[in-house]
Amino acid sequence: MVKRSLPYQNKEGESILDKGIIDIELWRFIAAYVFVLLLLFIVKWRGISREKQIILASFRMTIQLIMAGYILTYIFDHPSPWLTIGIIVIMEAFAVRNIFKQVKYEMDKKLKGIAALSLLIGTLISLFYFNMVVIHFSPWYEPRYFIPIAGMIVGNSMTGITLGINTLLGGLKDQREKVEGALMLGATPKAASKKYVDNAFDAAILPTLNNMLGMGIIFLPGMMTGQILSGISPLVAIEYQIAILLGIVGSVALTVISFILMGYKQLFTRDAQLNV
Structure with missing residues (x-):
C-alpha cells in the first residue's frame, strides 16, 4: 500500500500522532x-x-x-514461512476443536469432517485473497500482517459456523414433524430443509452484520483503536478496519455456505429420512 503522511499536526508543525504509545507501568497494569x-x-x-x-x-x-x-515477539524477530504456516495450522486446529466443543448437538464423524473442511475452505481462501490482493504485502508470510489478520478471520469464522451448525441442527430437531411431513408429501431433503438452512446462514452472519451497522457510531473496533493508539492516522486505520471487516464477512459467508452445501445432505438418509 502507498504510505501516507500523518495529516494531524500541532502549531509547531509536529505530528501529534507520532508520539508513540504510552507504556503502561506494572502497577497501573495490575490496577486494571x-x-x-x-x-x-x-x-x-x-x-x-x-x-x-x-x-x-x-x-x-x-x-x-x-x-x-x-x-x-520471537516470530516477528525471526520471520519464516514455516513458522507462519505452523501458526495458522495451530489456529485452525484450535478453532475446529472449539467448534466441536461449542456445538450443543451430537455430530457424527462425517459431519465433523465437513465442518472442519468448511472452516479451512472459507478461512484460507479469504485469508490469501485478502493478503495477496487487498493489502499485498511482501513477503507473503510476513508475520506482523499475516498472523493478526489470520486470527481475526479464523476467529470470526469459527463463531459463525458454530452459530450456523447450532441453528441448523436445533431447527431440524425442534421441527422434526414438519420436516418429516414435508418429506412424506414428496418434498426433497433440499426443499424440506431449505427454511432451516436459510435460518442457519442468517444466524451465522448476523453478528458480523450487527458489528458493521454499529461500527464507527456506537463503538470503535479493537483493530482500529489499537492502530490509532500506536500513532497511525485514523484515516489509515479506518481503511484497514473496513478492509478486514469485508474480509471477515467473506470468510464467514464462505465457511458457512460450504458447510451448508456439503453438510445438510448428511442429515438425511439415502431414503430421504431425517437423521438428526
Whole structure:
C-alpha cells in the first residue's frame, strides 16, 4: 500500500500522532484487575455461582496472552514461512476443536469432517485473497500482517459456523414433524430443509452484520483503536478496519455456505429420512 503522511499536526508543525504509545507501568497494569474484583463482588452479592469461572477465565486469559506475546515477539524477530504456516495450522486446529466443543448437538464423524473442511475452505481462501490482493504485502508470510489478520478471520469464522451448525441442527430437531411431513408429501431433503438452512446462514452472519451497522457510531473496533493508539492516522486505520471487516464477512459467508452445501445432505438418509 502507498504510505501516507500523518495529516494531524500541532502549531509547531509536529505530528501529534507520532508520539508513540504510552507504556503502561506494572502497577497501573495490575490496577486494571480491579474490574475483575468488581465483577466478583457483583456475582457474589447477587448469589450467582460464577466466581471460579471468572477467576479461571482471568487467569487463563492473562497467562495465554503473555505467552502469545513472547511467541509473537520471537516470530516477528525471526520471520519464516514455516513458522507462519505452523501458526495458522495451530489456529485452525484450535478453532475446529472449539467448534466441536461449542456445538450443543451430537455430530457424527462425517459431519465433523465437513465442518472442519468448511472452516479451512472459507478461512484460507479469504485469508490469501485478502493478503495477496487487498493489502499485498511482501513477503507473503510476513508475520506482523499475516498472523493478526489470520486470527481475526479464523476467529470470526469459527463463531459463525458454530452459530450456523447450532441453528441448523436445533431447527431440524425442534421441527422434526414438519420436516418429516414435508418429506412424506414428496418434498426433497433440499426443499424440506431449505427454511432451516436459510435460518442457519442468517444466524451465522448476523453478528458480523450487527458489528458493521454499529461500527464507527456506537463503538470503535479493537483493530482500529489499537492502530490509532500506536500513532497511525485514523484515516489509515479506518481503511484497514473496513478492509478486514469485508474480509471477515467473506470468510464467514464462505465457511458457512460450504458447510451448508456439503453438510445438510448428511442429515438425511439415502431414503430421504431425517437423521438428526
